[in-house]
Amino acid sequence: MPSVELEEETVERLDELRIDDESYDELITELMNIYETSELNLFHAGD
Numbered sequence: 001m002p003s004v005e006l007e008e009e010t011v012e013r014l015d016e017l018r019i020d021d022e023s024y025d026e027l028i029t030e031l032m033n034i035y036e037t038s039e040l041n042l043f044h045a046g047d
Contacts, residue, residue: 006014018027 014024014027017031018024
């Protein structure tokens with residue numbers, strides 16, 4: 001499994017977004033899904 005090093009500021013920002021006992025993996029997956037959905041919406045908005 002790949003390893004990623006994050007700056008302290010990034011970890012603090014992620015901590016602010018976490019809900020209850022949500023893992024970093026769950027949070028990152030959710031953020032990626034939001035990004036992909038908005039990217040898809042922008043792509044289709046030009047049609």
